[in-house]
Amino acid sequence: xxxxxxAVLSGGLSHEREVSLRSGRRLSAxxxxxxxxxxEWDADGSLLTRLKEHRPDAVVVALHGGEGENGSVQTxxxxxxxxxxxxxxxACRRAWDKPTAKxxxxxxxxxxxxxxxxxxxxxxxLGAQPVLDAMVERLGLPLILKPxxxxxxxxxxxxxxxxxxxxxxxxxxxxxxxxxxxxFVEGVEVAVAVVDGPDGPYALPPVEIVPENGVYDYTARYTxxxxxxxxxxxxxxxxxxxxxxxxxxAHRLLGLRDVSRTDAIVAADGTVHFLEVNVSPGLTETSLLxxxxxxxxxxLGEIYAGLIERAVNR
Amino acid sequence: xxxxxxxxxxxxxxRPEVVSLAGGMPHLAALPLDSLSAEVADVVATEGLxxxxxxxxxxxxxxxxxxxxxxxLEGIKAHPDDVVVTVGSQMGLDMVTRIFCDxxxxxxxxxxxxxxxxxxxxxxxxxVVHVGMDADGLMPEALREAIxxxxxxxxxxxxxxxxxxxxxxxxxxxxxQRRAEVLDICRTHGILxxxxxxxxxLGFDGVTYPALRSTDPDNVVYLGSFSKTFAAxxxxxxxxxxxxxxxxxxxxxESATLCPPTLNQLIVSRYLSTHDWKGQIKTYREAxxxxxxxxxxxxxQHMPLGSTWNKPNGGFYVWVTVPEGIDxxxxxxxxxxxxxxxxxxxxxxxDGLGSRQLRISYCYPTPERIREGVRRLANVIKDEIELxxxxxxxxxxxxxxxxxxxxxxx
Numbered sequence: 215x216x217x218x219x220x221a222v223l224s225g226g227l228s229h230e231r232e233v234s235l236r237s238g239r240r241l242s243a244x245x246x247x248x249x250x251x252x253x254e255w256d257a258d259g260s261l262l263t264r265l266k267e268h269r270p271d272a273v274v275v276a277l278h279g280g281e282g283e284n285g286s287v288q289t290x291x292x293x294x295x296x297x298x299x300x301x302x303x304x305a306c307r308r309a310w311d312k313p314t315a316k317x318x319x320x321x322x323x324x325x326x327x328x329x330x331x332x333x334x335x336x337x338x339x340l341g342a343q344p345v346l347d348a349m350v351e352r353l354g355l356p357l358i359l360k361p362x363x364x365x366x367x368x369x370x371x372x373x374x375x376x377x378x379x380x381x382x383x384x385x386x387x388x389x390x391x392x393x394x395x396x397x398f399v400e401g402v403e404v405a406v407a408v409v410d411g412p413d414g415p416y417a418l419p420p421v422e423i424v425p426e427n428g429v430y431d432y433t434a435r436y437t438x439x440x441x442x443x444x445x446x447x448x449x450x451x452x453x454x455x456x457x458x459x460x461x462x463x464a465h466r467l468l469g470l471r472d473v474s475r476t477d478a479i480v481a482a483d484g485t486v487h488f489l490e491v492n493v494s495p496g497l498t499e500t501s502l503l504x505x506x507x508x509x510x511x512x513x514l515g516e517i518y519a520g521l522i523e524r525a526v527n528r
Numbered sequence: 529x530x531x532x533x534x535x536x537x538x539x540x541x542x543r544p545e546v547v548s549l550a551g552g553m554p555h556l557a558a559l560p561l562d563s564l565s566a567e568v569a570d571v572v573a574t575e576g577l578x579x580x581x582x583x584x585x586x587x588x589x590x591x592x593x594x595x596x597x598x599x600x601l602e603g604i605k606a607h608p609d610d611v612v613v614t615v616g617s618q619m620g621l622d623m624v625t626r627i628f629c630d631x632x633x634x635x636x637x638x639x640x641x642x643x644x645x646x647x648x649x650x651x652x653x654x655x656v657v658h659v660g661m662d663a664d665g666l667m668p669e670a671l672r673e674a675i676x677x678x679x680x681x682x683x684x685x686x687x688x689x690x691x692x693x694x695x696x697x698x699x700x701x702x703x704x705q706r707r708a709e710v711l712d713i714c715r716t717h718g719i720l721x722x723x724x725x726x727x728x729x730l731g732f733d734g735v736t737y738p739a740l741r742s743t744d745p746d747n748v749v750y751l752g753s754f755s756k757t758f759a760a761x762x763x764x765x766x767x768x769x770x771x772x773x774x775x776x777x778x779x780x781x782e783s784a785t786l787c788p789p790t791l792n793q794l795i796v797s798r799y800l801s802t803h804d805w806k807g808q809i810k811t812y813r814e815a816x817x818x819x820x821x822x823x824x825x826x827x828x829q830h831m832p833l834g835s836t837w838n839k840p841n842g843g844f845y846v847w848v849t850v851p852e853g854i855d856x857x858x859x860x861x862x863x864x865x866x867x868x869x870x871x872x873x874x875x876x877x878x879d880g881l882g883s884r885q886l887r888i889s890y891c892y893p894t895p896e897r898i899r900e901g902v903r904r905l906a907n908v909i910k911d912e913i914e915l916x917x918x919x920x921x922x923x924x925x926x927x928x929x930x931x932x933x934x935x936x937x938x
Contacts, residue, residue, distance in 0.1 A: 227546075229861060232539035258543070338918040368536070369861065380919040381858075387915055388861040432536065 219251035220522055221270040223287065226257040228280030229389070230366050233436060237497035238276040240504070244515035245274075250522070257287060265294050272525045273298040274518065275494055279365050283494050284310040297525040299518065301493040305469035309491050312362055312394050315468060319488050322467050324460060326488040327397040327479075328353055331362060334391050337383070346379050349395050356398040361389040365492060367431050372398060396489075401481040403430060404447050405502040406461035407495060408474050409517060410524065415465045417458035418506035422447030438500055445509035449480060456486045464491050472521045475503055534872075537860055541869035547901030549888045550869040552696070552844055554760050555819075558811045560803065567798045575794060583790040585782040587613025587766070591797040595766050598800075599752065602728055603742035606768050612777045613788045617726060617753040617765030621689075622648045623780045624722055624749055624767065628686045629654040634678050636688040638666055640847070640876030640885070642696045642724065645689055649878070654686065656878035663838065665702030666690060668709045675717050687720040687749075693737050694727040694843025697876050697887035701841065704737060711744045726753040726765075729809050731842035732817040746770055754796055756844075757809050762792040816844065822895035823888060823902060830906035832913060837888075844891040849884055850909055853921040856886040859912045868904035 222245070224238025225231055242252045255264060257277055265273075273296055281287050285306035291298045301309065309315050313331040320326050330349055337345050350357070356374040359382050360367075369389035371382045386393050407418040422444040425434040434441045447454065461476035468474075468491060475495035479487045495503040497514065507514050541548040571579055586592070592608035599606055614620040621644070629635065631653035637645065639658025649656050657678055660670040671688070678685050690710070692702040702710070714721050723740045731737070741750040753765040767777055781788070799805065823846055824839050831837075834851030850856060856872040863869060873885030888905075890898050 227540055227543060227867075229537055229540070229864060231543075232536045235539070258545075334915065334918065338914070342919045366536075383919050384855070384915055385858045388858055388912075389865075436536075 217249070217251070218271045218519075218522060218526065219253070220245065220272045220274055221253050221255045221264070221268070222274045222276050223255050223257050223261075223282070224276040226277045226280060226282050226287075228278065228282065229364065229368050230279035233366055233496055233498060234276060234278045234282065236499070237278065237501065240499065241274065241276050241497045241514065241518060244513065245518060245522075246515075248513070248515035248519050250515075250519060257282065261287075261290065262294070265291075265296055270296070272296070272522045274522065275300045276497060278494055278496060279368075283365065283492070284363065297528060299472050299521045299525045301469070301471045301474070305471065306493050309468045309470060309474075309493050310363055312360065312490050315464075315491055316488065319464055319467060322463070324463060324467075324488050325485050327399045329394055329396045331392060331394050333393075334387050342380065342383070346376070346383070350376050350379070353395060353397045358396045358398050359383065359386045360394045360396065361386055362392040362394045364389055366435060366496070370431065372429050399479045399481050399487050401479040401487070402447065402449065402453075404449070404457050404478055404480060405506070406457050406476050406478065407503045407506040408461050408465040408470070408476065410472050410521070415462050415470075417461050418503075419446035419509040420449065420454060420457045420461075421445040421502045421505045421509070422449070423502070435496075436498065436500055441500075443502070443505055445505040453480050453484060453486070456480075456484075460486045460488060464488060472524065473503075473517075534857070534860065537864045538869065540864050546864070546867045546869055547893060547897050547904060548869040549823075549890070549893070549898070549901050549905070550871045551892060552889050553892045554756050554844075555812070555815050555891055556759065558808070558815055559759065560808075563803065564799065567802055568795055571791070571794050571798050579791040579794045581790060583787040583793070585612075585778050585785075585787045587611065587788060588790065588793040588797060591764075591793045591800075592766075594797055594800045595752065595768075598729075598757075599739070599741075599750070599768065601736055602725070602739040604739050604750070604768070605742070606745075610768055610771065610774050612767045612769065612774060612781060613793060614765045614767055614781065615785060615788050616755060616760075616763040617724065617751040617767070618644055618648075619763075619781075619784070619788075620751045620765055620767035620777075621645055621722070621724065622651075623777055623784065624687075624751075624769075624773075625649060625652045625654060627773070627776050627780060628720070632683065634683050634685045636671070636674055636678075636685060636719070637878075638690060638695065638698065639879075640697050640873065640882055641689065641878075642691060643871075643875050645724065646876070646878050649689075655683070657685075658877060658879060658881070659688075661695070661698055661700055663700060664706060665692065665695065665700050666706070666710060668706055668713060671710060671713050675713070675719070679717075685717070685719050687722050688714055689722045689724065690740070691724045691727075692740055693725055694730060694840055695845075696727070696843065697845050697871070697873075698847045699838050699840035699843060699845045700847075701737065707738070707740055708743065711740060711747070715744070715747050721748045722751065723748050724751045726751075726756050727843035729757055730813055730816060730844075732813060732820065733841050735841075741768060749773060757812065758796065758799060758805065762796060764788065764792050764796045813842075816842075816891060818895055819890040819893070819898055820846075822898040823890040826899045826902035827888075827906075830903050832906065832910050835909065844889050846888040846890065848886050848888055850886065851913055852884065853916045854909065854912050855883045857883060859908060862911060863905065863908045866904050866908050868901045868908065870905060 285303035288303035750768040873882030
């Protein structure tokens with residue numbers, strides 16, 4: 215399986231371009247270290263021409279946010295009949311939209327914090343304050359606001375005081391037209407990577423996240439030293455198994471492929487709450503998937519080289 | 529939104545799909561690269577053993593003489609011995625701050641002010657006290673008040689940092705009749721003046737203003753630069769300082785870098801002696817005026833009611849105030865989504881002001897791209913106004929420390 219040549223797609227035009235470029239560089243180095251021939255491509259206007267002219271054995275999508283996770287780039291790869299690592303376009307679309315993913319998993323019986331989704335237009339037409347009041351009454355405080363789509367916690371804010379809500383809404387709606395408001399569940403925050411193996415999807419050891427200031431926001435994610443990580447997470451055996459099962463269930467129920475990362479909270483009563491899933495997990499030096507891979511005693515290059523073989527032979 | 533989120537957003541700004549009105553990259557397309565490359569090759573061929581060797585921390589003597597010729601255009605009479613060549617004027621600024629400021633000392637600076645200067649002041653733990661400006665630049669009365677207020681608080685003012693010509697980011701110029709007054713106030717209070725003048729030769733109306741240094745050689749440290757008049761990538765700037773300060777600067781430069789790059793100094797020197805550098809500055813001026821006109825006419829055409837801006841008569845920047853209630857930093861993700869970038873105003877203040885302001889740089893994009901960028905920006909502001917109509921006036925969350933795009937954000 216050496217001698218394969220692959221194109222790693224990174225960059226793009228989403229708000230997460232910088233993170234994606236870092237993921238792409240790290241993944242490319244890891245793949246080269248296990249003998250693959252790798253080119254790093256930006257997802258720009260030359261993508262179609264490049265795919266046609268260069269025909270890589272496979273493409274790895276290391277794009278985060280926007281077109282790299284919402285199924286658009288995957289659709290292009292499917293139209294061009296180029297094998298790629300990652301979830302197919304239709305499942306991407308479901309997983310990318312946070313409320314859709316939460317809804318599907320809640321219907322299947324998984325726990326997820328209570329939520330409400332509202333577009334800007336609703337606030338405008340019904341008056342912001344009564345809608346915000348109803349939201350607080352139902353979900354309680356603190357609550358967390360997130361753009362309904364997008365990653366890296368960009369635009370996400372924990373609101374502890376109702377008076378902060380209007381400003382937080384304005385900040386959040388700068389990233390998109392619709393807000394997902396979620397009840398804030400206290401507990402142990404974990405991320406669980408799931409990888410497809412010969413016997414089906416399996417969970418890597420969960421990674422526990424302890425942000426210095428209590429909130430795992432963009433800065434805490436990508437600034438070395440601002441967050442303590444424990445891989446594997448400091449959970450008892452039962453809880454560790456439960457988070458693994460939750461992540462594998464999410465991966466299966468949402469139809470994800472090859473690799474995914476589920477973010478979850480283990481509440482004080484032991485309930486594991488699903489927060490969101492990522493079809494293109496971050497691969498930077500402070501990202502969670504590489505930590506999980508290391509905790510499992512494996513290497514990033516080895517895991518992705520295996521996924522590339524699966525993609526080529528699909 | 530945090531500083532690192534802002535940096536992340538600017539990662540997209542360098543893509544060609546985005547019109548970046550954020551950075552401060554000079555328009556280099558007008559440089560005569562063919563003849564320049566021949567001269568650079570000749571420098572290496574004929575002076576290579578000097579060009580590639582260590583030099584003096586003071587700078588190459590011939591270049592220091594030529595720098596005096598450049599400064600003469602602004603009425604400065606200087607001796608080459610008082611010029612210290614630095615790695616861009618940013619290094620000069622850093623050294624001046626290092627020499628003069630102890631932690632807790634006060635630096636007076638226009639509000640808003642150059643973000644790179646605020647960064648240097650913060651690095652040496654100096655406290656910045658802003659002094660207000662109007663259409664004629666720094667207001668003498670505001671300067672008096674600021675001095676009195678700091679003195680009452682028992683703190684020490686080390687210097688006034690000022691960009692008198694075509695201010696970054698405010699775009700305004702200190703009126704000639706105010707210059708003597710500002711110098712007089714500072715002299716009376718024993719406050720040194722640090723005059724940062726990278727844009728002085730880039731006036732659009734054929735006027736070159738007399739440098740503050742030209743009338744007060746003993747109390748002004750002057751920072752000059754070839755970044756905007758020739759080539760920013762060479763990183764050649766200079767400090768012109770009174771003798772006693774100059775000695776300290778040379779020692780500080782020695783400990784920082786041993787010497788500024790000799791090759792780059794010889795390239796600048798060769799360029800000045802073999803090329804029509806004054807003609808080149810004229811070419812730059814024409815290019816920037818055309819871009820300024822594109823920016824101003826598009827602002828007039830597209831911006832929503834309640835927005836104001838100045839019309840700069842030189843330099844790179846328009847300072848825009850958006851309708852009340854809008855936080856330009858919180859609006860940035862929306863702008864990036866709509867493929868336009870700008871620098872939000874808070875980065876240009878050390879005290880959290882500026883949330884209603886933004887800086888447009890017209891130096892780099894073509895006039896056509898500038899018009900498209902301003903059109904997109906106006907739409908972004910209109911969308912943001914709608915949001916504020918829904919949620920009412922909101923106050924953005926505080927972000928610590930200066931933050932802005934790096935200068936190479938095209």
